[in-house]
Amino acid sequence: MxxxxxxxxxxxxxxxxxxxxxxxxxxxxxxxxxxxxYMADGYNVSSLTNMMDMDNGEPIENxxxxxxxxxxxKNIEQIEEIINKGYYTPLx
Numbered sequence: 001m002x003x004x005x006x007x008x009x010x011x012x013x014x015x016x017x018x019x020x021x022x023x024x025x026x027x028x029x030x031x032x033x034x035x036x037x038y039m040a041d042g043y044n045v046s047s048l049t050n051m052m053d054m055d056n057g058e059p060i061e062n063x064x065x066x067x068x069x070x071x072x073x074k075n076i077e078q079i080e081e082i083i084n085k086g087y088y089t090p091l092x
Contacts, residue, residue, distance in 0.1 A: 001021045001022045001023055001036070002021075002022055002023065002034045002035055002083060003023045003025045003033050003034050004022045004023065004024055004025065004033060004034070004035045004036075004037065004083070005024070005025050005026070005027045005033035005035070005036045005037070005066075006027065006037045006038075007027060007036075007037065007038040007039060008027060010037065010038075010039065010071065012037070013037065013060070013071060013076065013077055013079070015061050016076050017076075019046070020076075020080065022027075022083070031064055033068060034066060034067065035066065035067045035068075035083050036066050036068050036069070037069045037079065038068070038069070038070060038071065038073050039070065039071050040070055040073050041071060041072065049062075050054060057078075057081075067086060067087075069082050069083070069088075
């Protein structure tokens, strides 16, 4: 299963994803995460600042990138569908 990092404070979501077989990784070790789940209102995304430093010159451990999922307004089934598809909705 995929390595998933979950914003601190979303413990119930992390536990449910773990129960469903996902490997939950510490948000401090987000380089190994294939998916990062957070909650934000669209303006305040402070939880992402620890994850994203696009100009630090560090090698990327996950060359495919990390799928960012804003869990606001989504239930566990919707989140799991996004994880499995690798995107939110069709582009076209």
